Amino acid sequence: MAKVGRMKLGSQGLEVSQQGLGCMGMSAVYGPPKPEPDMVALIQHAVQSGVTFLDTADVYGPHTNEILIGKMGELKKLVEEGKIKYIGLSEASASTIRRAHAVHPITAVQIEWSLWTRDVEEEVIPSCRELGIGIVAYSPLGRGFFSSGSKLLDNLSQDDFRKALPRFQPENLESNKTIFERVNEMAAKKGCTPSQLALAWLHHQGNDVCPIPGTTKIENLNDNIGALSVKLTPQEMTELESFAAADVVKGGRYPDDLIPTWKNSDTPPLSSWKVV
Template identity: 45%
Template structure:
């Protein structure tokens, strides 16, 4: 998503995506996650994976026609017709014959989940996709979807700054044998220690609209990094590595997807797999709390949704 300039950075910022992806694969990364709404990210991956497609699990998503930007509500579409349009575009952009993991990016509140997932299951039969995923779905929705066709992964925001998954969704995933893919596992950059105040964010940075980054709120939330830094110092690690190691300690099939545009940060993130936290470390991190809701709570996406075009 970072290459779609979501956080206010210029298109030229960072290392070239082709070099970044090549380095990731060389270091053993096997899951690459994108979406049709992330600018030209699918096309970038399609070019970067030439000759290396079989070495990765490739995930992409459909269902968001327009995200909630500038105060506007989202436009969502999970209809079978739209899904088929999207998957064909994604296959072309990614330069592949199949998608390993195809997510419904957000649940369409105007359509029974059974209808969307049933249509996605047809793509499995046709060989266009191999596994189904849901992103930011409510517990009952996940259970109903899984009854139609096995759901392989649930993607949702999860980090030391976003913990609501732990109440119902994570236990449900354990019950049903569904992997959890935490996005924004570094608190959208805050948990790396790189952000010290709102002044560090460009004026057009999306994070300025998020409740946890609000004026006054962000300063209070950044104090949670004190414990992260203490644990990082004890392990001779970076704060971001501790945040990732905390998620990796939750279960073997919890697979965080930290995004970056820098090879140096990519290498740092990968080394989080070498950090072994103690039970006391995990307990101290579990006790971290922040104020302000994360941006995309499931209920925020199922209320106030704009009508689909031509609906």
């Protein structure tokens, strides 16, 4: 991960407060890798716009995503500045977070959190806040669903892993598309895009939350940054949440046999560890 920071957003006069750029889709998972020159230009544009948090991982590609990010030259600066020295966790359960934090202070926990993925509010979010740990919300746009709704699937390549996700299967999508329609209607009334509205909902959760919407297009990046200026009343927050309540969303985050989540990935107890 690159640094988390806060700075003025140039000519727009907005403060980029805890919003990063998810870089996974540039190199993997969402179809084939995107053209490198375009992605380097996108990253440079993000940094110039005031985004100071680039989310990457060695598994993306694998390896190629971090090589791509490294071509900015920013990581070298961060090492020289002594800013890469913090520990974060991803998809960790509340118990794992507490165990890790007892060994060394955890700076941030990355977890999926969006209008239609809110189960983390039961244990993970309260635990992070009790311990003073920042929350990095990945897939804040529901893997692109809150940008274009069911039309998203029309443009996905055959190797895009979203095609395997339960919420995007025909039997669930027919019901889930109503969620997007309601969000889109509210966005139109507020004069913003549905993706900006979904991001604004997360920004209003607190200053300890940093959404990392991923994109491969500069225009989408600019749109995401614009979410910082969208204001929501408590009533609007409640209304948005009702659109995607747990009993409304059809399908799970992943197929049961695909990827472990924080619910089934507790660190084994120390008593079970074997010395090799």
